[in-house]
Amino acid sequence: MFLEPKLKNTTHKKGWIEVVCGSMFSGKTEELIRRVNRSRIANLKVEIYKPAIDTRYHDTEVVSHNSNAIESIAVDSSLTILLMHQNADVVGIDEAQFFDNEIIYVCETLAQKGVRVIVAGLDMDYLGKPFGPMPSLMAIAEYVTKVNAICVVCGDLATHSFRKSKSDNQVLLGEKDVYEARCRHCFTEGMSNKTKG
Numbered sequence: 186m187f188l189e190p191k192l193k194n195t196t197h198k199k200g201w202i203e204v205v206c207g208s209m210f211s212g213k214t215e216e217l218i219r220r221v222n223r224s225r226i227a228n229l230k231v232e233i234y235k236p237a238i239d240t241r242y243h244d245t246e247v248v249s250h251n252s253n254a255i256e257s258i259a260v261d262s263s264l265t266i267l268l269m270h271q272n273a274d275v276v277g278i279d280e281a282q283f284f285d286n287e288i289i290y291v292c293e294t295l296a297q298k299g300v301r302v303i304v305a306g307l308d309m310d311y312l313g314k315p316f317g318p319m320p321s322l323m324a325i326a327e328y329v330t331k332v333n334a335i336c337v338v339c340g341d342l343a344t345h346s347f348r349k350s351k352s353d354n355q356v357l358l359g360e361k362d363v364y365e366a367r368c369r370h371c372f373t374e375g376m377s378n379k380t381k382g
């Protein structure tokens with residue numbers, strides 16, 4: 186389990202970037218919420234942002250699949266985060282894969298200002314390819330945590346998000362009706378069955 190190197194910066198404020206990534210149903214958002222809640226217990230000021238595109242559950246809440254809700258601000262572009270940031274010690278960003286590439290600059294700017302930035306997102310899209318700004322965020326982060334789901338086919342650790350439908354839009358929101366978590370082997374098998382069928 187990830188433990189913060191320090192929660193409070195008493196002498197000089199030094200920020201950093203953490204990335205929590207993995208497939209669908211891997212518990213990324215739960216891990217983001219866990220870290221944010223620890224900061225709240227330490228009396229730190231927290232802000233959470235998510236892209237306006239992801240309104241699956243509720244407009245102003247980061248809601249994970251187990252309904253562990255936390256209040257968040259939906260923004261249209263990543264630069265809006267810099268405009269809206271108000272002295273929070275900790276900034277959480279959920280579903281970061283849906284943001285534009287400016288999110289990298291945004292995270293670096295916040296960290297430079299002394300903010301602890303916690304970014305959660307899908308590392309791969311439904312084709313198993315790196316998703317949006319996630320690879321760059323993982324590269325610039327001080328700490329990267331990959332979380333895994335369980336493969337619905339074989340029960341091994343799952344790293345991939347398999348899309349059950351045939352849509353080829355990179356952004357297709359949904360959960361258990363649209364996607365399932367699969368290991369690399371079962372993902373590849375499913376993909377080749379799709380092209381055959």
Ligand code: ZN
Pocket residue numbers: 336337338339340341367368369370371372
């Ligand atoms: Zn499997």
